[in-house]
Amino acid sequence: MKKQKPCPECHSTMELKKTTIHFEREGFYADVENVSAFICPKCGTRSIPGNLAVNISNTVEALFKSAKEVRTSTEKDLAPAFSGISFHIARA
Numbered sequence: 803m804k805k806q807k808p809c810p811e812c813h814s815t816m817e818l819k820k821t822t823i824h825f826e827r828e829g830f831y832a833d834v835e836n837v838s839a840f841i842c843p844k845c846g847t848r849s850i851p852g853n854l855a856v857n858i859s860n861t862v863e864a865l866f867k868s869a870k871e872v873r874t875s876t877e878k879d880l881a882p883a884f885s886g887i888s889f890h891i892a893r894a
């Protein structure tokens with residue numbers, strides 16, 4: 803994978819860095835940490851390589867789906883059972 807690419811917004815050279823991506827859906831949130839992404843040092847535009855973007859999207863969609871099922875199957879008195887999930891790899 804190339805380590806540099808031009809920014810689509812301002813044409814500065816983007817750098818491959820780690821970033822956190824925040825997702826929010828129907829009252830749940832997910833933060834995906836240490837995502838490898840091209841980041842523009844000038845305007846802050848982020849670009850995630852295609853395959854990785856798809857993988858992250860699939861993972862988060864599955865997570866939201868499971869979380870929703872837990873919530874709808876939980877007794878009303880206990881709702882919301884939880885509001886977010888934080889998932890970490892112990893040793894990166």
Ligand SMILES: [Zn+2]
Pocket residue numbers: 809810811812813814842843844845846847
């Ligand atoms: Zn830029």
